[in-house]
Amino acid sequence: MPTRSLPSSSDSQRDLAALLKSRVPLIVIETRDEPRALELLASLATRVNKEHTPVFQWTVTDGLRRVDIDLGGAQRHNSEPGEVLKSIRATDKAGLYVLLDLHPFLNDPVHVRLLKDICQTYARCARTVVLISHEISLPRELEHFSAKFKLAFPNREERRLIVEKVASDWAKAHGGKVKTDRKSFDLLVENLAGLSTGDTERLARKVIFDDGALLPSDLPAVMQAKYELFNRNGVLAFEYDTAQFADLGGMARLKEWLKQRRAAFDGSAPKLEAPKGVLLLGVQGCGKSVAAKAAAGIYGVPLLRLDFAAIHNKYIGESERNLRESLATADVLAPCVLWIDEIEKGVATGDGDSGTSRRLLGTFLTWLAEKKTKVFVVATANDITALPPELIRKGRFDEIFFVDLPRAPIRADILQIHAKKRELTFSDEEVTRLASACEGFSGAEIEQAIVSAVYAAHANNEPPSAAHVLNEFGATRPLSIVMEEKIAQLRQWAQDRTVQAE
Numbered sequence: 001m002p003t004r005s006l007p008s009s010s011d012s013q014r015d016l017a018a019l020l021k022s023r024v025p026l027i028v029i030e031t032r033d034e035p036r037a038l039e040l041l042a043s044l045a046t047r048v049n050k051e052h053t054p055v056f057q058w059t060v061t062d063g064l065r066r067v068d069i070d071l072g073g074a075q076r077h078n079s080e081p082g083e084v085l086k087s088i089r090a091t092d093k094a095g096l097y098v099l100l101d102l103h104p105f106l107n108d109p110v111h112v113r114l115l116k117d118i119c120q121t122y123a124r125c126a127r128t129v130v131l132i133s134h135e136i137s138l139p140r141e142l143e144h145f146s147a148k149f150k151l152a153f154p155n156r157e158e159r160r161l162i163v164e165k166v167a168s169d170w171a172k173a174h175g176g177k178v179k180t181d182r183k184s185f186d187l188l189v190e191n192l193a194g195l196s197t198g199d200t201e202r203l204a205r206k207v208i209f210d211d212g213a214l215l216p217s218d219l220p221a222v223m224q225a226k227y228e229l230f231n232r233n234g235v236l237a238f239e240y241d242t243a244q245f246a247d248l249g250g251m252a253r254l255k256e257w258l259k260q261r262r263a264a265f266d267g268s269a270p271k272l273e274a275p276k277g278v279l280l281l282g283v284q285g286c287g288k289s290v291a292a293k294a295a296a297g298i299y300g301v302p303l304l305r306l307d308f309a310a311i312h313n314k315y316i317g318e319s320e321r322n323l324r325e326s327l328a329t330a331d332v333l334a335p336c337v338l339w340i341d342e343i344e345k346g347v348a349t350g351d352g353d354s355g356t357s358r359r360l361l362g363t364f365l366t367w368l369a370e371k372k373t374k375v376f377v378v379a380t381a382n383d384i385t386a387l388p389p390e391l392i393r394k395g396r397f398d399e400i401f402f403v404d405l406p407r408a409p410i411r412a413d414i415l416q417i418h419a420k421k422r423e424l425t426f427s428d429e430e431v432t433r434l435a436s437a438c439e440g441f442s443g444a445e446i447e448q449a450i451v452s453a454v455y456a457a458h459a460n461n462e463p464p465s466a467a468h469v470l471n472e473f474g475a476t477r478p479l480s481i482v483m484e485e486k487i488a489q490l491r492q493w494a495q496d497r498t499v500q501a502e
């Protein structure tokens with residue numbers, strides 16, 4: 001059995017200790033993380049009980065061996081399940097008898113009876129049998145002697161030890177130290193939550209062993225690998241591309257709000273309660289999606305996108321189950337940002353779908369209300385008429401932000417962001433002129449004008465300039481004109497229901 005010591009704070013350790021003390025004769029542990037289960041039991045045998053409890057381990061390949069002390073290799077016997085159970089029944093040696101993968105042999109009535117005998121004579125001799133397999137269906141005869149134990153995933157402290165061990169393994173093998181910084185290290189430890197010990201170590205190894213470094217640039221790949229371990233139904237999509245605040249023009253208030261809560265996600269203040277999420281409402285093309293991506297970017301966590309409309313349309317009759325599974329997956333993948341784009345499309349009411357939308361909304365709201373995990377929801381919507389009132393009631397989301405058309409200084413920011421991406425430079429005066437020339441434009445329209453300007457310049461064999469962009473502005477009929485009335489309504493509606501993102 002491995003001798004690496006577990007931190008005393010382990011939740012699993014505490015729970016299992018309580019279970020062992022309660023003198024249940026048969027403990028069932030269903031897990032794929034056998035090494036961790038064994039490690040836990042080993043640590044408890046010496047720690048919890050005042051007197052030392054011997055620990056025996058059995059597999060069909062190696063038979064029964066004492067594992068808490070080293071008796072050399074000479075003790076292998078009883079590899080037959082019937083034999084080992086008989087010998088446990090006959091012994092008067094109290095102890096923990098850990099039987100690995102006994103489950104295929106539980107079909108045999110003789111084995112079942114032997115186990116029952118052991119359980120029934122527990123008062124005479126405290127032999128605790130622990131069954132560990134990936135899946136165990138216990139015969140009815142044994143049920144009332146038994147307790148199931150659920151192995152928790154490694155906690156932060158345990159994950160930290162695992163990553164440190166991988167780093168020191170690398171250092172031993174290659175000489176020198178792993179190149180990293182505190183922040184990346186903490187983020188990796190945060191992001192490995194919800195995985196078995198084996199997977200935690202495997203992913204940490206993957207990052208560190210490819211180049212002896214653990215840097216911010218390594219994290220997206222880890223998050224994706226973790227996501228791939230869990231993505232079973234495919235309704236959640238992993239978005240590899242996140243954004244930073246520098247990609248998002250304006251929204252100063254939203255940015256400040258997000259920044260204030262960053263410590264709950266990046267590992268620097270893990271005890272801080274995680275916020276539930278925000279709803280971004282507003283004019284289309286003004287950066288709601290970019291803001292969702294930036295939330296993941298600045299929190300340094302994976303961005304998962306939940307397609308509510310697809311759940312609704314693709315899984316007729318099964319949409320609720322699909323939603324529940326997707327939300328459960330998000331919980332496992334925490335910390336993460338769960339981006340729900342156009343939430344109104346999934347939960348719009350009154351469209352004669354025999355209540356599916358209502359039930360989806362109910363499922364989502366219940367999850368949101370009870371959520372304890374670090375899943376930060378960023379929902380976006382631009383059609384207020386389709387939003388059910390329950391969704392925007394106070395206390396559902398932490399805040400509802402309104403994203404309006406950008407004002408001149410913000411348009412200047414957005415212009416610069418997209419000009420820079422295309423290697424265009426404008427003088428300060430040009431920026432000011434351009435920004436005032438695109439009054440009423442959304443960020444998307446500003447970006448589009450720059451893209452078109454680059455094409456136009458190329459077609460004329462000219463270097464793209466402010467004049468080309470001005471030209472494009474002149475040729476655009478922005479949404480704010482086309483949809484003037486709708487936007488006015490939206491603003492009116494938002495006035496006392498939302499906070500300006502700006």
Ligand SMILES: Nc1ncnc2c1ncn2[C@@H]1O[C@H](COP(=O)(O)OP(=O)(O)OP(=O)(O)O)[C@@H](O)[C@H]1O
Pocket residue numbers: 247248249250283284285286287288289290291380381382414417442443444445447
């Ligand atoms: N505030 C902004 N800062 C930087 N870029 C922006 C901003 N607003 C819009 N853009 C650009 O316009 C594109 C469209 O914006 P985005 O998809 O974020 O808008 P949206 O509000 O989500 O719109 P929709 O309601 O149509 O989904 C983005 O890819 C981005 O390049």
Ligand SMILES: [Mg+2]
Pocket residue numbers: 288289290341380
């Ligand atoms: Mg969008």
